Amino acid sequence: MKPMYFGIFLIVYIVIIAANVLLISLIYKEKSLHEPMYFLLCNLAVNGLYGSTTLLPALLSNVLSYSYEISLSLCQTQIYGIHTYAIVEFTILAAMSYDRYVAICRPLLYHxxxxxxxFKLIIFTWLYPMTAFLIVFILTVRLHFCEATIDSFYCLNYSLVRLSCSDVAVVNIVGLLSK
Structure with missing residues (x-):
């Protein structure tokens, strides 16, 4: 079944890349789409590329591998990528909702x-999540780990924190406060 799963996930990854690149290039080339909502939509597509590239190549290599092991540094990289992808996604959606709020409530002043x-919103939607999660991530990287098995096909911060033999109270509190 491994080749079939590999083929399915490879097709999904190629479709994600093709659709997002097509959307980005369409918004870039078509001057009539150079509006605030389309710039935010373009960033949503860029984030889709970022998130899928964080998860799917490692998943594809694990599907074909006989060993499902991943190095600690690769797991930590995947954690940072997956978490920042999710936070950026929600932040872009919040910026898009603000755009619609202004369009509905202040139609004459919208443009x-x-x-x-x-552009300030776009910078914020990328800068805030990258720095906000960096604090939690630095605390996680500094932990010492006693166990080496995560029961998942990708790495999440909480899964890695659970493997620690260090005191994780500060990491848990900061993680809860950052969300």
Whole structure:
């Protein structure tokens, strides 16, 4: 069954890449789509590329492998990528909802307001999640691990923290506060 799973996930990965690249290039080339909502949609597509590239290549290599092991550094890289992907996704959706709020509640001022704020919003949607999770991630990286098995096909921060033999109270509190 491994070749079939590999083929399915490879097709899914190729479709994700093709669809997102097509959307990004369409928004880039078509001047009529150079509006705030389309810039945010373009960032959603970029984030889709980022998230799928964080997860699927490692998954594809594990499907074909006889060993399902992953190095600690690769697991930590995957943790940072998956968590920041999710936070960026939600932050972009929040920025898109703000765009719709301004369009509905201030229709006459929409273009003036959003054309000034859209690039600040885009920078915020990437910068905030990357730095916010970095604090939790640094605390996780500093832990010492006693066990070496995660019961999942990808690494999550909580799964790695559970393997630690260090005191994880600070990591748990900061993790809860950061969400």
């Amino acid at each position: 003036a307001m959003m054309s000034q704020r859209v």
